[in-house]
Amino acid sequence: MPTPDDLAPLAADMTAWRRDFHRHPELGFEETRTAGIVADLLRGWGIAVETGIGETGVVGTLTGTRGPGGNRAIGLRADMDALAMPEMTGAPYASTTPNTMHACGHDGHTAMLLGAARWLAMNRDRFGGTVQFIFQPAEESRGGAARMVKDGLFDRFPVDAVYGMHNLPGLPLGSVAVPKGAVLASSDTWEVRFRGAGVHGARPHLGTDAPLAAAQFIAALPMIVAREIDPLQAAVLSVGHMAAGAPNAPNVIPSEVFLCGTARAFTEAVRAHLEARIAQVAHGIAATCRLRAEPRYIRRISPTINRAEQAAVALRAARAAVGDARAMDDHPPLTPGEDFSDFLAERPGAYVWLGTGDPAHPEGFHHNPHFDFNDAALAHGAAFWCALVEQELA
Template sequence: MPIESDLAELAPAMTVWRRDLHAHPELGFEEVRTAAFVARELRAAEIEVAEGIARTGVVGTVRGTRSGGGNRAIGLRADMDALAMTERTGAPYASTIPGRMHACGHDGHTAMLLGAARWLAAHRDRFGGTVYLIFQPAEESRGGAGAMLADGLFDRFPVDAVYGLHNLPGLPLGTIAVPKRAVLASSDTWQVTFRGRGVHGARPHLGTDATLAAAQFVTALHTIVSREVDPMESGVVSVGHLAAGDYEAPNVIPAEVLIRGTARALTAAVRDLLERRIAAIASGIAATHGVSAEPAYQRRLPPTVNHPAQAATMLRAAAATVGDEARDDHPPITAGEDFALMLEARPGAYAWLGTGEPAHPEGVHHNPHFDFNDAALATGAAFLCSIVEAELGA
C-alpha cells in the first residue's frame, strides 16, 4: 500500500495529537508536557526513546530490517516549542495557557513526525539502516538546536544526513518546495550605545548630543543594504529598539542613547559586511558629533543552506509524495532557523510544506490568528517517510 494511503488513515489521529498539543503550548526548554506526550506516543509504537536531551528534547530510534541500508542513519527533526503570544483564533482547541500559543505550527510539525514514526515502526521492512526521530525544544530564539548539539546529539545518535520540514502558509496545499541552496537567512542581533554629555535642552552648546548622532546613525544604517550590498544578493538591517532620556524630562538632552536591532543575510560575505559596516558607521558618526559609540554584534544563527545532494534526495521524496506539486526551488526567506546549526554539523536539507491560504487573513506565522492547517498533516508525514525510503530504501 502506498505511504500516502497509510498516512491518510492516520490523519485523524494526527489531528487529535496536533490539537491537543495546540491547546497546551509550552515555551522553549519548558516543553515538559509536550516531551512526555511525544515519548508516550513513540513508546506506544514500540520505538526506542531517549528523553532529557538538552533538558526537554526527545529522540526516537527506529531500525529498519530491509537489506541494503547497511549502517547508514538519518535524522528527521521537528520542533516542539510555542511562542509567548495570546491566541485569538477562537478555535475550540485554542490555547488553554494565557500568553502562550502555537503561532508557528510546531504543533503540526510534532504531530507529522509522530505520524511518520508510527508508519516507520510498522514498516521496518521498507528501509534499512536507522532513523532517528529528533523532537527539538526551543527553536524560537532560545537555542534548542545548539543545546542539543552541545548535549551530544550527533555523538549519541550519529547521522549521515539530517532533514527538516516547516509549514508555509500561502504555498498551495499539497505543494512541497525544496530550495536548491539558501533557504533562510542568518539571524544576528546588534546594538550601539552612543554616549555624550547630557545637558539642558535650552543650552545644547554646553553638551555633546548623543541623540543627534543616534538619529543620523539610524538614517545612515539603511544605506548599507541599498548601497553596499550587491543588488543580486540580499541583506536586512532593521532597528527594533531605541531608548534614551526620561519621559518626564523632555527638556533634557540625554547623555546616552541605546539602539538595538537585527541583521539578516543569506551568505557569509554579506553577513561579514553588515557586521563591519554597522560598527564603522556608528564610530564615524560618533566622531563627527564629538560623542562615543560602543557597537556590539552578536552572531546568533548562520544562514540555513541546503546541501545539494540532500536537497536532491528531498526533491525525489517530494515527487514521490505529491507528484507534479513538488517544486525544485523557492525564494529564500529572511527569517532565521536554528536547524541551520544542524546543517553545519551534518549534511542535510530543509523543505517547505504548503498549507494553503490561511483561514484568517492575518493567519501567518507569529500572528495571534495563526493556526496550522490539519489538511496538510498526512502529506507532511508521508513526505517524511518518503525521505527515509529515498535514503535507506535501496
C-alpha cells in the same frame, strides 16, 4: 512510495495530537508535557527513546528490517516549542496558557513527525538502516539546536544526513518546496549605545547630542544595504528598539541612547560585512557628534543552506509523495532565521517547506495571534517524511 492516502488513516490521530499540543503550548526548554507525550507515544510503537537531549529534547531510534545497506542512518527533525504571545484564533482548542501560543506551527511539525514515526514503525520492512526522530526544543531564538548538538546529539545518535521541514501558509496545500542552496537567512542581533553629555534642551551647545547621533545612525543603516551589498545578494538591517530620556522631561537632551535591531544575510561574507560596517558607521557618527559609541554584534543563527545532494533526495521524495505538480525546486530564499542551521553545520542535509494553503484568517501567517496550522496538511507532511526515509534507506 508512501502518499497522503497511505497516511490518511492516521490523520485523525495526528489532528488530535496537534490540537492537544496547541491547547497546551510550552516555551523553549519548558516543553516537559509535550516531550513526555512524544516519548510515551514513540515507546508505545516499539521505538527506542532517549529524553533530556538538550534539556527537553527527545530522540526516537527506529531500525528497519529491509536489507542490505542497513548501516546508513538519517535524522528527521521537528521543533516542539511555542511563542510568548497571546492567541486570538477563537478555536475550540485555543491555548489555555496565558500569553503562550503555537503561532508558528510547531504543534503541526511535532504531530506530522509522530505520524511518520508510527507509520514507519508499522512498516519497518520497507526500509533498511536507521531513522533518528529528533524532537527539538527551543527553536524560537533560544538555541535548542545548539544545545542538542552540545549535548552530543550526533555522537549519541549518528546520522549520515539530517532533514527539517516547516509549514508555509500561502504555498498550495499539500505541496512541498525544496529550495536550492539558501533557504533562510542568518539571524543576528546588533546593539549600539551612544554616550554623550546630557544638557538642557534650550542650551544644546553646552552638551553633546546623543539622540542626534542615534538619528543619523538610523538614517545611515539603509545605506549599508543599498550601496555596499551586491544587488544580486540580499541583506536586511532593521531597528527594533530604542530608548532614551524620559517622557516627563522633554526639555532634557539625554546623555545616552540605546538602539538594537536585527541583521539578516544569506552568506557569511555579507554577514561579516554587516558586522564590521555597523561598528564603523557607529564610531564615525559618534566622532562627528563629539561623543562615544559602544557597538556590539551578537551572532545567533547562521544561514540555512541546503546541500545539493540532500536537496535532490528530498525533491525525489516530494515528487513520490505528493506528485510532480506539487513538488517544487524553485522556491526563493526567505529572510527569517532557523536554528536548523546548527544541525547542518554538523551534518549534510536539507530543509523543505510544506504548503498549508491560504490561511483561514487574513492575518494568519507565522508569529501572528490569528495563526493556526492547517490540519489538512498533516497527512501530506507525514507522507513526505515516510517517502524520504524510503528514498534514503530503501
